Amino acid sequence: MRKNYSSEFKARLVLEVLRGERTLSEIASENQVHPNMLTRWKTEAVKNFSQLFEKEASKTKQMEKQYEDKIDELYKQIGRLTTQNEWMKKKSDF
Known part of the structure; x- marks a missing residue:
């Protein structure tokens, strides 16, 4: 069964990863999310930053x-x- 994460949860974790204060693995294990999932969310967020301002x-x-x-x-x-x-x-x- 797949877990569904809220947009706010994803954004919070991606921001934490982008700050670079802790490793991606630490953030993933603390929040019970697979590191690959965090990497995917980060990539998607960075790719879509420009759309934020266009909207x-x-x-x-x-x-x-x-x-x-x-x-x-x-x-x-x-x-x-x-x-x-x-x-x-x-x-x-x-």
């Missing part, structure tokens, strides 16, 4: 677009309400 930039751009879309929608609504308000003023003057 952040992508999220920021997506949030900016949503913000701009919301502002555009609010300006359209202001225009409609202003037009309706002017129309109501003209109708009430008669």
